Amino acid sequence: SDLLAAMPLKFIPSKISNPGADPACTFPFLNGPLSLFDTPALDPSLRPIAPGAAPRLPPSHPCPANSPIPSMVTHHSVTGVIIFSLIILAIFSLLSALLVYIELFLSTFIAQSLSVTIREQLFDHLQRLSLDWHDRQKKGDLVQRVTGNIADIEKLVTDGLIDLMAGVLTLIGVATIMLSISPQYTLLSLAIAPVLFLVVSRYTGGIKSAAKKKARAAGKIADVATEDINALTVIRAFTLETRENRRFGSHVESHRDAGMRAGSLQAQFTPLVSVLVSLGTLIVVGVGGYVAAGNGFDLGFMSIAPFSIDVGTLILFLTYLKMLYQPMRDLSKLTTLATNAASGVERIQEVLDQAPEVIESSKPYTGMPKLKGEITFENVVFGYIKNRPVIKNVSIHIPAGRKVALVGFSGGGKTTLVKLIPRFYEAQSGSVKIDGLDNRQYPLQVLRQNVSLVLQEAVLFEGTIRENLEIGKPGAPMEEISDAARKANIHDFIMSLPDGYNTYVHEQGNNFSGGQRQRLAIARAILRDSPILILDEPTANLDVEAEAEVMHALNKLIVGRTVLTISHRLSTLGQVDEILVMRAGQIVERGSYRDLKRKKGLFASLLEEQNRYSADMGENEFEL
Numbered sequence: 018s019d020l021l022a023a024m025p026l027k028f029i030p031s032k033i034s035n036p037g038a039d040p041a042c043t044f045p046f047l048n049g050p051l052s053l054f055d056t057p058a059l060d061p062s063l064r065p066i067a068p069g070a071a072p073r074l075p076p077s078h079p080c081p082a083n084s085p086i087p088s089m090v091t092h093h094s095v096t097g098v099i100i101f102s103l104i105i106l107a108i109f110s111l112l113s114a115l116l117v118y119i120e121l122f123l124s125t126f127i128a129q130s131l132s133v134t135i136r137e138q139l140f141d142h143l144q145r146l147s148l149d150w151h152d153r154q155k156k157g158d159l160v161q162r163v164t165g166n167i168a169d170i171e172k173l174v175t176d177g178l179i180d181l182m183a184g185v186l187t188l189i190g191v192a193t194i195m196l197s198i199s200p201q202y203t204l205l206s207l208a209i210a211p212v213l214f215l216v217v218s219r220y221t222g223g224i225k226s227a228a229k230k231k232a233r234a235a236g237k238i239a240d241v242a243t244e245d246i247n248a249l250t251v252i253r254a255f256t257l258e259t260r261e262n263r264r265f266g267s268h269v270e271s272h273r274d275a276g277m278r279a280g281s282l283q284a285q286f287t288p289l290v291s292v293l294v295s296l297g298t299l300i301v302v303g304v305g306g307y308v309a310a311g312n313g314f315d316l317g318f319m320s321i322a323p324f325s326i327d328v329g330t331l332i333l334f335l336t337y338l339k340m341l342y343q344p345m346r347d348l349s350k351l352t353t354l355a356t357n358a359a360s361g362v363e364r365i366q367e368v369l370d371q372a373p374e375v376i377e378s379s380k381p382y383t384g385m386p387k388l389k390g391e392i393t394f395e396n397v398v399f400g401y402i403k404n405r406p407v408i409k410n411v412s413i414h415i416p417a418g419r420k421v422a423l424v425g426f427s428g429g430g431k432t433t434l435v436k437l438i439p440r441f442y443e444a445q446s447g448s449v450k451i452d453g454l455d456n457r458q459y460p461l462q463v464l465r466q467n468v469s470l471v472l473q474e475a476v477l478f479e480g481t482i483r484e485n486l487e488i489g490k491p492g493a494p495m496e497e498i499s500d501a502a503r504k505a506n507i508h509d510f511i512m513s514l515p516d517g518y519n520t521y522v523h524e525q526g527n528n529f530s531g532g533q534r535q536r537l538a539i540a541r542a543i544l545r546d547s548p549i550l551i552l553d554e555p556t557a558n559l560d561v562e563a564e565a566e567v568m569h570a571l572n573k574l575i576v577g578r579t580v581l582t583i584s585h586r587l588s589t590l591g592q593v594d595e596i597l598v599m600r601a602g603q604i605v606e607r608g609s610y611r612d613l614k615r616k617k618g619l620f621a622s623l624l625e626e627q628n629r630y631s632a633d634m635g636e637n638e639f640e641l
């Protein structure tokens with residue numbers, strides 16, 4: 018009978034013969050739906066008499082009230098029940114294993130897909146944001162947004178999404194059932210809701226602000242690390258290690274403090290939610306128990322009437338109320354994960370909200386992909402900061418094929434002026450025209466294909482020499498590449514390396530000297546073969562010998578192109594067609610080397626000063 022009592026109703030044979038007084042009677046409380054195991058073998062009276070004949074059914078009538086309850090179930094049916102239970106158990110555990118697999122697989126799949134989408138979108142957006150915007154950003158912090166913040170979002174989806182969904186669904190489901198059992202008691206159990214709401218909003222607010230602080234600190238950590246790793250030489254030279262360790266340490270500590278704050282709030286929050294929820298249960302048990310026991314109350318404004326409940330309903334209600342615990346506790350545990358992800362989303366959104374400042378013209382471009390290279394500045398005004406122009410109303414016309422030098426004091430705006438040509442920045446008023454057309458009318462791709470830059474520092478990427486040169490002309494055949502390298506005076510050097518063109522270039526090309534890097538950049542520009550060439554002090558960082566080699570390479574590069582060269586070695590400018598002298602954002606003098614030298618203006622005095630300086634240093638003046 019213990020076994021019977023423990024068994025769910027439907028697994029119990031519906032008719033159990035009573036070996037005592039009346040073999041044919043049945044117990045009404047056992048008359049559930051016909052069981053699978055209710056075999057005729059149980060009751061000899063059910064066996065057919067002869068093959069084909071109809072079974073003789075026993076008269077079914079309830080057992081007398083005082084007849085003994087059968088004390089055992091036949092051997093047959095116990096085995097059946099056990100086997101059936103085992104099969105059901107096995108099926109359930111297999112099913113639940115399958116569900117766990119699907120859950121884990123799906124949450125990882127969703128998290129990974131989401132993070133790929135966000136990461137790619139963010140990176141693409143970063144590439145489109147203006148250089149002006151990038152100038153103002155901290156590199157490490159940006160990297161942290163692309164890596165760390167997205168990882169936080171990924172973590173929430175992987176570890177929390179299913180719990181979150183299951184929790185919310187369970188809450189809704191259980192609450193609906195509770196409402197259907199007893200709306201009054203459901204309301205009663207919600208008595209703690211205002212306090213719960215207060216606690217939830219206070220704590221989630223606190224955890225959220227800690228999570229934000231933590232994300233910001235993570236950005237700063239990445240910042241200092243990036244900056245210092247890029248400046249290791251200087252840090253060692255100035256023995257700044259201790260200072261930098263302290264700077265790094267302070268951010269690491271504030272990251273820890275924010276993490277601890279979030280953690281300790283979370284540690285208080287979860288049990289507090291449990292306590293409040295059980296308080297709700299206490300109220301229900303108290304009121305329900307009191308009323309169900311037959312007591313009444315009348316508080317004047319409220320009487321027992323709406324709360325009358327019988328014990329069965331109360332117990333059923335309490336069972337469901339108890340089911341609210343787990344999802345609430347689970348959900349409260351997700352707060353930290355969710356707030357981390359939310360502050361990650363916020364930091365990513367900040368970047369995505371930045372409008373790309375260089376916007377492509379909507380008009381379709383119908384011109385030739387290769388331009389002639391005529392450059393015109395018309396009353397161009399530009400400044401990095403509003404109302405503080407760096408370029409003040411500059412107008413110049415440079416016919417295609419002309420070689421022009423831009424000279425002047427440092428900070429005069431030379432670099433800024435040439436950066437307007439490929440539209441790295443946009444004129445605030447006036448316009449920069451190429452071949453007579455405003456450079457904003459060209460698709461960026463076309464415009465930038467037609468402008469080559471050789472800057473003070475050549476930028477090389479990780480990869481082979483060949484790959485680095487190929488950037489100039491993707492898919493160029495080897496002969497063309499080596500031809501360009503020959504012109505750039507670097508072919509022989511490359512061939513002297515054990516791996517030749519397959520030599521590996523380290524990050525930023527730091528396994529090559531400045532002169533070698535510069536000549537590789539020149540070879541790249543030769544391959545690119547664009548009609549406009551901008552040289553921004555390409556030899557400024559080189560020693561005399563390397564400078565001579567680079568100049569030699571440059572002389573081959575400039576043939577047949579419009580050239581704008583910025584140079585502070587005035588004595589090397591004899592061959593250019595025209596020199597523009599810039600001061601404080603304006604062109605103050607222009608003319609040929611000879612004209613300007615004769616004119617005794619700013620250029621002549623700069624030249625004189627430089628020659629005096631190099632004479633002092635024991636260098637010879639270049640003879641032109």
Ligand code: ADP
Binds near residue numbers: 152401428429433434
């Ligand atoms: P030059 O090349 O003639 O030495 P630049 O064009 O580099 O001069 O700089 C002109 C002025 O613009 C300087 O006063 C400099 O401080 C400022 N400047 C240059 N680049 C930026 C930038 N990215 N953001 C803000 N100001 C800048």
Ligand code: MG
Binds near residue numbers: 431432433
């Ligand atoms: Mg400059």
